[in-house]
Amino acid sequence: MSATRLSAARTIIGYAFAESLRKRVFAVVIALTAAFLVLYSLGAHFAFNEVEDLGLAGDALLDERELTGGTIFGLAMFAVLFLGSVLAIFLTNGVVRGDAESGLLQPMVVRPLGRGTMLVARYLGAVTATTAYVLAVYGATIVATQITGDWTPGHVVLPGLALAAGVAIVAALSVLVSVFLAATAQGIAVFMLFGAGLVAGLLGQIGDALSSRSLMRISDIAEVMLPFEALYQAGLYLITTDASGFTRTIIELGPFGGADSAGPGLVLFAAAYTGVVIALAVAAFARRDL
Amino acid sequence: MQGAFRAEELRKRYDSTDALRGVSLEVAEGEVVGLLGPNGAGKSTLAKIACGLVHPSGGSAWVAGHPAGSHPARAAIGYLAELFRFPAWLTAQELLTLHQRLAGSSGGASERAELLELVGLAEAARTRVGSMSKGMQQRLGIAQALVGNPGLLLLDEPTSALDPAGRRVVRRLLDEVRGRGVSVLLSSHLLSEVELVCDRVAILVAGEVVERGTPAQLTKPRGVEVETAAGTRLIEGAGRDDAPRIIADLVASGERVYGVRVLSSTLEDAYLEAVGERVE
Numbered sequence: 001m002s003a004t005r006l007s008a009a010r011t012i013i014g015y016a017f018a019e020s021l022r023k024r025v026f027a028v029v030i031a032l033t034a035a036f037l038v039l040y041s042l043g044a045h046f047a048f049n050e051v052e053d054l055g056l057a058g059d060a061l062l063d064e065r066e067l068t069g070g071t072i073f074g075l076a077m078f079a080v081l082f083l084g085s086v087l088a089i090f091l092t093n094g095v096v097r098g099d100a101e102s103g104l105l106q107p108m109v110v111r112p113l114g115r116g117t118m119l120v121a122r123y124l125g126a127v128t129a130t131t132a133y134v135l136a137v138y139g140a141t142i143v144a145t146q147i148t149g150d151w152t153p154g155h156v157v158l159p160g161l162a163l164a165a166g167v168a169i170v171a172a173l174s175v176l177v178s179v180f181l182a183a184t185a186q187g188i189a190v191f192m193l194f195g196a197g198l199v200a201g202l203l204g205q206i207g208d209a210l211s212s213r214s215l216m217r218i219s220d221i222a223e224v225m226l227p228f229e230a231l232y233q234a235g236l237y238l239i240t241t242d243a244s245g246f247t248r249t250i251i252e253l254g255p256f257g258g259a260d261s262a263g264p265g266l267v268l269f270a271a272a273y274t275g276v277v278i279a280l281a282v283a284a285f286a287r288r289d290l
Numbered sequence: 291m292q293g294a295f296r297a298e299e300l301r302k303r304y305d306s307t308d309a310l311r312g313v314s315l316e317v318a319e320g321e322v323v324g325l326l327g328p329n330g331a332g333k334s335t336l337a338k339i340a341c342g343l344v345h346p347s348g349g350s351a352w353v354a355g356h357p358a359g360s361h362p363a364r365a366a367i368g369y370l371a372e373l374f375r376f377p378a379w380l381t382a383q384e385l386l387t388l389h390q391r392l393a394g395s396s397g398g399a400s401e402r403a404e405l406l407e408l409v410g411l412a413e414a415a416r417t418r419v420g421s422m423s424k425g426m427q428q429r430l431g432i433a434q435a436l437v438g439n440p441g442l443l444l445l446d447e448p449t450s451a452l453d454p455a456g457r458r459v460v461r462r463l464l465d466e467v468r469g470r471g472v473s474v475l476l477s478s479h480l481l482s483e484v485e486l487v488c489d490r491v492a493i494l495v496a497g498e499v500v501e502r503g504t505p506a507q508l509t510k511p512r513g514v515e516v517e518t519a520a521g522t523r524l525i526e527g528a529g530r531d532d533a534p535r536i537i538a539d540l541v542a543s544g545e546r547v548y549g550v551r552v553l554s555s556t557l558e559d560a561y562l563e564a565v566g567e568r569v570e
Contacts, residue, residue, distance in 0.1 A: 289338075
């Protein structure tokens with residue numbers, strides 16, 4: 001890539017990032033995030049206190065702090081994934097067809113940087129904003145959980161990165177869909193894909209609990225198609241690595257249990273998947289009349 | 291000479307509609323060419339193919355000797371779309387800075403100031419696009435198209451939202467850019483404007499060029515109108531060169547001549563004639 005094109009790409013990343021911060025949805029997400037963090041802190045505080053009041057502290061089989069921390073922080077992980085995905089979808093909403101229909105895209109596309117460079121740069125701009133958001137909120141929930149319950153997940157950094165990577169995949173899917181659909185249809189379609197991924201995860205948990213191979217296979221296939229769910233599950237698994245025995249069993253039976261360890265294969269697959277999705281978006285965008 | 295823009299047998303088909311049906315057109319360096327035609331004639335499609343926004347179904351288009359849409363071709367053009375929007379949160383200054391970076395222009399602050407001055411927006415440098423009138427945005431759009439000193443300017447209805455004063459600014463601006471050697475392909479519905487600023491005109495109807503030439507070539511003599519004591523009469527087919535002979539003949543035959551007018555059709559007449567014939 002020439003220096004001029006690289007400089008133009010940096011400009012688009014900066015523009016996309018600045019545009020992300022200017023969008024009203026960013027302010028809405030920030031307000032909702034603040035509300036979530038307050039409610040989460042209160043919930044965590046009450047949960048830790050009330051479980052302590054149950055008097056299970058002397059029970060050798062059950063680590064009540066690990067159980068409460070693993071479950072309540074699992075909820076925080078889900079909320080971070082959800083809010084991050086909402087932000088990713090809105091920040092990439094109308095990036096191609098929507099902006100083309102409103103006449104926003106054409107003045108920039110005719111510049112020499114090239115359609116592919118521009119689309120990748122816009123994706124990176126949106127991902128920069130969402131990754132920063134996901135890591136910040138994830139970090140805030142860790143601090144809130146530590147303060148309210150004196151509990152820290154088994155792994156601190158990797159689950160946050162898994163969530164950020166999951167949200168980056170949602171953003172990539174959203175960019176791909178934006179090439180074909182107008183803004184509203186794009187938003188609906190990507191939300192449905194996101195929902196499908198979550199349902200696939202639940203299906204896997206149910207299949208795991210019922211020892212149903214068919215359900216687990218369906219879930220596995222869905223997770224290959226939509227690997228952000230697998231990354232989220234991997235993150236969930238990593239937060240409770242300190243739990244063992246009966247405590248681990250109880251956590252796994254809970255709403256945020258049943259997660260599997262991922263390993264480096266998932267990371268490589270997720271990176272390749274994102275690359276393919278963005279490559280498809282670039283190829284489709286290159287052929288599109290604007 | 292390779293010319294600033296050349297289209298050869300250019301075709302574009304959208305589903306079942308032929309937007310362009312073998313259009314050949316050339317814009318020489320430093321030339322201002324006007325594209326006229328009714329809605330749906332293919333003017334915007336032609337401009338979009340020239341700047342790489344639309345892929346042709348057949349034929350070829352070249353900008354400064356490079357295939358339209360290629361990197362060097364895009365580096366050589368400035369474009370203002372008929373329907374465009376700029377980010378409302380940017381100021382005029384910031385928008386031009388963004389486009390300078392995208393175009394790789396090293397003009398800096400002096401280029402921005404010059405362009406804003408050129409389109410009469412020097413006072414609005416710090417005004418946000420969202421606070422500007424449509425006319426101001428259109429002038430800003432022209433300034434944006436001129437960023438990086440392009441060799442070919444593609445303007446699709448650049449005066450549609452402008453008041454008469456704004457249109458005069460654009461006319462002056464076109465004279466100015468022509469003076470700098472910039473070629474312009476101007477699509478407009480305002481025939482009087484095209485007649486005033488364009489060196490050549492092409493009339494496009496249903497995806498085909500049906501008339502082309504200089505404005506003078508497209509306008510035809512309608513006759514010489516003579517006012518005598520017997521009344522006003524029109525000598526059809528006569529032109530400016532015939533006027534002295536006509537007057538001399540009338541005076542020689544004892545008539546008193548009070549006034550003479552050489553009549554010719556306007557570009558509008560030529561346009562309506564070309565369009566009317568095809569539409570019917």
